Amino acid sequence: MLLAIDCGNTNTVFSIWDGARFIATWRIATDHKRTADEYFVWLSSLMALTRTEATITEAIISSTVPRVVFNLRVLCDRYFNCRPLVVGKPECKLPVAPRVDQGTTVGPDRLVNTVAGFDRHGGDLIVVDFGTATTFDVVDTDGAYIGGVIAPGVNLSLEVLHMAAAALPHVDVARPAKAIGTNTVACMQSGVYWGYIGLVEVIVREVRRERDRPMHVIATGGLASLFAQGTDLFHSIEDDLTMHGLVLINDFNKEIP
Secondary structure, three states: OEEEEEEOOOEEEEEEEOOOOEEEEEEEEOOOOOOHHHHHHHHHHHHHHOOOOOOOOEEEEEEOOHHHHHHHHHHHHHHHOOOOEEOOOOOOOOOOOOOOOOOOOOOHHHHHHHHHHHHHHOOOEEEEEEOOEEEEEEEOOOOOEEEEEEEEOHHHHHHHHHHHOOOOOOOOOOOOOOOOOOOHHHHHHHHHHHHHHHHHHHHHHHHHHHHOOOOEEEEEOOOHHHHHOOOOOOOEEOOOHHHHHHHHHHHHHHHOO
């Protein structure tokens, strides 16, 4: 079975693919100091508690935090006796190479989302990922990643607002009952929620203008469903997009002679 690992700036997700479906998915806070042994104790305990019977024979990693990759590799080598593919490394091939400025390094998560989005929806696609950063990935007609946009993430913006303005409290992201807030928390929630709706809609509009063609728009990430309530921009919400992409990339590399 395949162990797919998606390491983001905030959380790391482990999923087990049995060849037909994901039989288990677990999430842990990303910490570059966590050792391979600690990962294994945590992971094996969850497998036992949930009675997940799985023999891991292969693994693939996508990580936006380079310092975490070493211990994840050791985890796979030491405890599952397999050398993981790492998205973004030369030995991990993509179905279509990205077309960006020479010398540019594209985030592994963006490459994985591009592969998954193209598989499900075809080209001329915009993938909006509501993560630690809010990213927009533009997928060409043939499935190539051709660039995009990076904006501060929603929770990051709220945290900075709280830290920089002493009188403003920390608030959760929520859709406000109305645009005009009548207390500090409601004002902040309205500004962040409707501000990000505006940010997404304007960026998508500009991408469509530059591409001069219809562009399918999908959303992923933890807050995608929340923001989809405030706009009819998204054609679909893909909660499992990154994991689907990891499976596709792993399968593609197995087919290479």
